[in-house]
Amino acid sequence: MNVQVRLFAAARQAAGRDRLELELPDGATIGQLRRRLGEELPGFSGLIARAMFAVDMQYALDAQQIPVGAEVALIPPVSGG
Amino acid sequence: MIRLTHDPIDPATVIQAVCASAAGAVVLFLGTVREKTGRRITSSLEYECYAEMAEKKLAELEAEGRARWPLVECMIVHRLGHLEVGQTSVAIAVSSAHRRPAFECGQWLIDRIKEVVPIWKKENYADGTSDWVHADPGNPIRGEEM
Numbered sequence: 001m002n003v004q005v006r007l008f009a010a011a012r013q014a015a016g017r018d019r020l021e022l023e024l025p026d027g028a029t030i031g032q033l034r035r036r037l038g039e040e041l042p043g044f045s046g047l048i049a050r051a052m053f054a055v056d057m058q059y060a061l062d063a064q065q066i067p068v069g070a071e072v073a074l075i076p077p078v079s080g081g
Numbered sequence: 082m083i084r085l086t087h088d089p090i091d092p093a094t095v096i097q098a099v100c101a102s103a104a105g106a107v108v109l110f111l112g113t114v115r116e117k118t119g120r121r122i123t124s125s126l127e128y129e130c131y132a133e134m135a136e137k138k139l140a141e142l143e144a145e146g147r148a149r150w151p152l153v154e155c156m157i158v159h160r161l162g163h164l165e166v167g168q169t170s171v172a173i174a175v176s177s178a179h180r181r182p183a184f185e186c187g188q189w190l191i192d193r194i195k196e197v198v199p200i201w202k203k204e205n206y207a208d209g210t211s212d213w214v215h216a217d218p219g220n221p222i223r224g225e226e227m
Contacts, residue, residue: 078198
């Protein structure tokens with residue numbers, strides 16, 4: 001399945017764009033996506049390891065499967081306030 | 082009430098939004114851009130957010146705050162974009178019939194905002210470098226050299 005991942009802050013800057021489009025096996029999990037993104041953005045594996053993911057704007061655990069068509073976002077450690 | 086804005090925050094407007102005849106206490110918290118962090122001198126900040134999710138998370142925090150404390154009104158405003166030292170990045174105003182819920186909820190809201198709301202800041206330093214702040218002080222993520 002095709003997964004679009006929204007990128008923010010240091011991850012967006014590292015990728016040079018605000019979303020990445022990846023092809024993952026159907027039923028892939030957030031953990032699989034995390035490993036794949038580590039390959040896509042070499043040099044930022046530390047950030048990706050520490051980042052959260054959101055699926056349809058809810059924080060998601062690594063074991064969670066990604067539904068087809070879901071909005072997925074890489075959420076680096078936040079620093080608002 | 083929740084607002085994300087690129088415009089300067091006027092604290093008086095935020096206070097006004099929570100004033101009500103049922104309120105006997107109004108607490109205002111302002112987060113402002115600090116010049117020094119350790120030895121580093123900040124010249125400005127850039128705030129970026131995942132807007133749809135940030136609004137959703139802020140609304141969830143307001144709802145949870147209202148469920149935990151007997152509030153009259155609550156308003157949270159977070160600034161985005163470029164901020165100079167001394168400017169206000171976040172304003173939280175909470176009103177309640179008596180002072181304790183307003184103090185406690187205001188403290189809780191800023192603590193939770195810093196943990197769960199997808200907003201990020203980039204520090205532009207006086208030496209011309211910049212860093213995204215991603216909450217791992219031992220291993221800052223190097224941003225673009227300006």
